Amino acid sequence: MKRKLKMGMVGGGRDAFIGAVHRMAAWLDGKIELVAGALSSSASKSKQSGEDLGLDPSRVYGDYQTMVAAEAKLPPGERIDFVTIVTPNHAHFPVAKAFLEAGFNVVCDKPMTYNLDEARELRDLVKKSGKVFALTHNYTGYPMVKEAREMIRRGDLGKLLKVVAEYPQGWLIKPVDNWRTDPARAGAACCVGDIGTHAENLGRYITGLEIDELCADFTTFVSGRHLEDDAGMLLRYKGGARGILYASQISVGDENNINIRVYGTDASLEWHQEHPNELVVKYQEAPRKIFRRGNAYLSDVAKRFTRLPGGHPEAFIEAFANIYVEAARAIEAEVAGQPIPKDCDFPTVDDGVAGMAFIATAVESARKGSVWTKMKS
Amino acid sequence: MKRKLKMGMVGGGRDAFIGAVHRMAAWLDGKIELVAGALSSSASKSKQSGEDLGLDPSRVYGDYQTMVAAEAKLPPGERIDFVTIVTPNHAHFPVAKAFLEAGFNVVCDKPMTYNLDEARELRDLVKKSGKVFALTHNYTGYPMVKEAREMIRRGDLGKLLKVVAEYPQGWLIKPVDNWRTDPARAGAACCVGDIGTHAENLGRYITGLEIDELCADFTTFVSGRHLEDDAGMLLRYKGGARGILYASQISVGDENNINIRVYGTDASLEWHQEHPNELVVKYQEAPRKIFRRGNAYLSDVAKRFTRLPGGHPEAFIEAFANIYVEAARAIEAEVAGQPIPKDCDFPTVDDGVAGMAFIATAVESARKGSVWTKMKS
Amino acid sequence: MKRKLKMGMVGGGRDAFIGAVHRMAAWLDGKIELVAGALSSSASKSKQSGEDLGLDPSRVYGDYQTMVAAEAKLPPGERIDFVTIVTPNHAHFPVAKAFLEAGFNVVCDKPMTYNLDEARELRDLVKKSGKVFALTHNYTGYPMVKEAREMIRRGDLGKLLKVVAEYPQGWLIKPVDNWRTDPARAGAACCVGDIGTHAENLGRYITGLEIDELCADFTTFVSGRHLEDDAGMLLRYKGGARGILYASQISVGDENNINIRVYGTDASLEWHQEHPNELVVKYQEAPRKIFRRGNAYLSDVAKRFTRLPGGHPEAFIEAFANIYVEAARAIEAEVAGQPIPKDCDFPTVDDGVAGMAFIATAVESARKGSVWTKMKS
């Protein structure tokens, strides 16, 4: 299929960080074009943002309802092939629902919904619709994260014993006015919803382990804030592995320092976003190995998501774009009326449900005073 | 200006590494579209490559001469706004000359030409044409490289004493069939032309120092090869600073590990492509500082070339794209008949002449047996 | 005082790792000599070990009871000035008690005793005796650990919010026959007693914070083992700070990788034994700083414990020796009948009680199913 996929966007107007990231990720490989949008909950800001982006003014909408109606009326090939949703959390569900029901494929930012009930409902909607739904848990797009998963799948680490996943950042050390700290827009959690879910998703993606129960302690360090800005958890996985997961938004000087360590009976691995092109593998009785992106010795899966030779580093945007590359493969198939390739590798609505279940479980454990709580689903 | 700039490409067909990089760099920010190309010296490969890229077949040309003639006949706004040249070195000059003379702006890969004479002639052509000419010494596009330059401009390091610039890589440890090792296509140098010029350019960009004379030792380690695959040099800069520069293509296990250290009377700095988001500054009587991309404390120039918050790493493609961002600013002005903004920050034809002079000087010093040789210009 | 202090040793015979460390630490600065010992619970092994060490055979004893009686009969200046106890945990208390009651100063390895009751009793014995008692929580001897403490004391980090302390190692991934895994000799905990206490002590030393309550999960991964080989804990400190502490002996490929991160409202710091000469300090709005041992800009306390210029690394033995340096200062004073200098900086019997209380509290929390448990004392 040679024409570019047509993307619409809900949210992501001027000053919105994540919308710009989605656009760069979509554009990087030259296979997707942005053609329409309801770029802000403010109609005038949407219009201005559309101008910034050089969109045809007739396809810059004042709200998503107008957008979905108008795009649905356009002929196939002209109307959008999929919509990307980059609004605050509380709007994910209604927007996704509207577009799915109108027959559009969806790419959605995370966490997937406002709460677990919405997530379950969205899962049903997606399955019923037969449309593609991709969730941008972008860290799983890093080639060395994929290599890590492949190693574990192959059994290189032996039986998995322990997972330590962290996501510390510091920007909420000061009181800020941001929707992420507003329960009405963010949901039941701030830190755990915004970044804890990334740590959870990264751990699940790499290890394939499922959390059986967890014991969480939430803290709100900045006074006046209504949601937690720091959370620590002990995890017990099905099958006996143990875990520690923490997310923090008051860790002064840490900059989106998501990282993970996985320990097995035969070997251990660690990956840090600060050095995303490296995967460290440790052995009890052999030298450590540093696997580096862009090398011939890596697995096919890591190579498939690599654009540059070794030493020329790839980073966040390329990883994000890898989610789009795979979602685009699925969307192209869907648009063409073909079956979706089975090897498409992007986070799905099921990952979204798992993420919302994780949030709900952690919130419950913390509210009860760090009681071991069975993972919801 | 809202419409996207129209890019043509000479070279960069199937399997060409650097052409794909240029395209990603051009596409990343959504302001440039590829519309035409003579993508290979083989007409059939050019055609296939154009199909791969979804180009209108009528604008995929069998050779650059046909392309320049055909594009020149298209009306402004439809024809390409600039051409990107990503051929082997020996073709840079004739292609650039043809497009400049036909009134097109040019983006060109490095080293700029086949030899110094061509470089000087190209400089004259560019100045006479009034067109934009940008050379993709991409490492200068890294935000922390720009921060380094800004620190030195501000005087943070005091008087500069010493520069150590390295570019080791290992891929030529085996005999390979590649134009870079062919004197007929690469020019008088292999290692120094392909990567030594990057180290030279990086040092000049960051420090502003000019090499006064140099003393070079070239080695060809792989038998049967006609050009050097390793070179070491001692440098003396105007004003008294000293330098060491080396480039190597037989450094097994090094992966494009370009790096630079600059020492001054008050402080020193170092930057490594392996960790491109960090700039280390060292003092004799104070703690080391690690400046990290994406932070509020950086200079305006570093911020201007930053797309993501701290901790979310940016890398090679984003740096490469920063060259395109600035070239595009200049090209947009040129196309609009406006003066080119003075703060546009991309390598120019003068940088290209300096690079070719560096190669010619190093070759001469090495041929004479590592004799101190005054820098040509 | 010019003569060397005379050291006796209980434990530490052939093949005992920690005894050799204590001797090197004692000898390093040329102020302590080993003159006597009951070097093994086997009289013949004690004798052989004494020969290895060039000890006067008349002062190599078959058991500690004989040693304490014989040494006590020697005249001052000839008899030992202090005893170092490097036996398995269960013997610490009776040996320390015997020597204290006979009027000897004591240096003791950690954890201090077999259980908390013994620890409390030992505390009373030490206070009553007026003798010096030093506990070798050696990580607090690192100059950059002392710098960290000084920074926090000065208020550089603002109000402390969070502490993350880890001690992963991997050697118990296989079943081994070692007293540390034997409840009869190690006490109620294996991993938490052997290395968790180091993490606890390091955190307490650097931050001055006291744990209010903790919530622990213990795991025994290797079947047939009677004590935990992995433990994770959530901590709540008095004053509102939170913490995560984990210790693990099944973390394949980790090599005594003790490390700590402390987060405050103004800055954060981290220190890793893998890079002991560095202390990283992070800010939300300023470049990171790397404080490095051996520099003029450090605090007096770090300088006092530094032997070498910057760049010439110091490490484990030097840090261990710093405990001996300070204990020796105190012991010299005690022997001379002078008051013990108030600025002596070594872990005391109170630290030992705190460590045993930590173990007992963690064991109780884990046994109850990770229930928040108030810190014992």
Add this chain to the structure above:
Amino acid sequence: MKRKLKMGMVGGGRDAFIGAVHRMAAWLDGKIELVAGALSSSASKSKQSGEDLGLDPSRVYGDYQTMVAAEAKLPPGERIDFVTIVTPNHAHFPVAKAFLEAGFNVVCDKPMTYNLDEARELRDLVKKSGKVFALTHNYTGYPMVKEAREMIRRGDLGKLLKVVAEYPQGWLIKPVDNWRTDPARAGAACCVGDIGTHAENLGRYITGLEIDELCADFTTFVSGRHLEDDAGMLLRYKGGARGILYASQISVGDENNINIRVYGTDASLEWHQEHPNELVVKYQEAPRKIFRRGNAYLSDVAKRFTRLPGGHPEAFIEAFANIYVEAARAIEAEVAGQPIPKDCDFPTVDDGVAGMAFIATAVESARKGSVWTKMKS
């Protein structure tokens, strides 16, 4: 042999950095005791320094001539077994000569002598004497340096192609009054003599390669200084390998940052004193390996010089002590009238001659204007 070896010291009094290092290195393993000294060229300072060290006043001498005469009169077993020379360079030769001629073994700091002629003469003296002479090129004492040598001996790197050795430090960025900058005491070179020889020795020790010719550029950056404070060199080894070596004392913020990279046809390695417990080995088609001190997978030679388990870092003093350990083994044999064990691993008088030849060759090349100059011997 159970009694401790008796060490005398010439130089190393109060405030002398390197004397203190030698003493710690000698004491660390409990097999050497300091019993005599002429600790300063000032008799009164020698006396005070002897008091500081608790030496018997009758064996603290006002000058080395008195010392050698007096010690020679003492009976074997009471007199010193060897002397350690830690004076400024110009005094090494006469002191070594005096002690050798009086029948004493010698440990000497580097560079070995004031000039190459003295070095050659000393070599003859040593050979004639039959005594042990050890030179403290201490960096060769690091276990991972020994591992590097072993790897190369085994052929792990294939044929060696290139060596890059650096020793930057910054303390001479300011004018200082130190004997190292005084031609009358330091010799013909400052930077190259004091630290360049370490880089040369380290390269020779690890690789076994011999320099065939070199091309050097010396610079004196600090005005009023009579010797170079920075030097860069291109090297050509016998057999075709190439090298770059630089030493600098004006590299602001660098702290004795000696490091080396060795490139072969099959693999490359690098070692940095900043992380002395690691040895990085790089391959073109396999993951990098990090060999870490203290592990079972290392060679016997690395293990032989290791005191602590992995993860508990060893550093400068332990490496220095490893020179003493081996010198002591040789001296014990010499004292006992036995042949010196062939596997003793310490720098010899031949290494000293090589080092002085390196200095003389570099000085000559630099004086002639960076002319390729054949290595003297």
